[in-house]
Amino acid sequence: MAEIVALFKRFDGADYSFLINNYSPCRFLPILSDPTEKDSDGDGLLDGESQYYNGKNIAPPDPDKLKMNGPKNI
Numbered sequence: 001m002a003e004i005v006a007l008f009k010r011f012d013g014a015d016y017s018f019l020i021n022n023y024s025p026c027r028f029l030p031i032l033s034d035p036t037e038k039d040s041d042g043d044g045l046l047d048g049e050s051q052y053y054n055g056k057n058i059a060p061p062d063p064d065k066l067k068m069n070g071p072k073n074i
Contacts, residue, residue: 043070 034040040047045062052058062070 040065041068043068045070 035047038046038049039062041062041064043062045051045059047062047065049061050057050059059070
């Protein structure tokens with residue numbers, strides 16, 4: 001796990017150091033979601049808000065924030 005986390009620069013901060021320095025047996029869920037991001041799962045749909053362009057609604061809020069299920073090319 002430490003090798004995987006070390007590859008991602010965004011996990012270098014103190015908030016995630018427990019993943020590298022924790023040697024006690026514990027389980028982590030394999031979820032690629034970050035609640036601090038506007039689009040936590042990276043599918044192009046924003047969590048909890050619609051997307052607008054020139055006043056026109058072009059994308060709904062993400063109905064499933066843990067699953068990459070948004071339409072292509074957003």
